[in-house]
Amino acid sequence: MTENICHKPEIMAVHDAMDVLNGKWKISIVSSICYYNKRRFSDILNDVEGISNKMLSKELKELEMNKLINRTVHNTQPVTVEYSLTEYGRTLQSIIDDLARWGKQHRKVITGKG
Structure with missing residues (x-):
């Protein structure tokens, strides 16, 4: 028996999240910063x-505009700029970890290689 529950708020929330993380690159960029803590x-x-x-x-x-990353300019010669996740951006860590696990599993399913 199928439950007749309205999931519109959840679907809209996913839409909102994807609006911030849309495109080919953002999740990979966040992952890079996430796994290395700070990146140039x-x-x-x-x-x-x-x-x-x-x-x-x-x-x-x-990503900076959406308060997910910080941009820090160091007064060095030449100038060094580092990117790190904001406290809010760090809330994506578990999502990035889940995506990585799923991606590894998917690669095994598709290629048959472990």
Whole structure:
């Protein structure tokens, strides 16, 4: 017997979350920062395969605007910029971990390799 429950608020909440994390790159960028704690622009560029400098810059600005990451400029020569997750951004850790676990499992299912 199927329950007749309205899940519209949950569906809208998923939509809202995907609106913030949309696109090809944001979850990979957040993952890079999440797993390494602090990352420089070039580190993230190396971690996120296929992203351009321009796109990474755009995505980082959007993640900062949505209060998921901090951008810290260090007064060094040359100037060093580091990105880290905000306290709010760290709430994504369990989601990133779940996605990583699912991705590993999915790869095994598709390739038959462990």
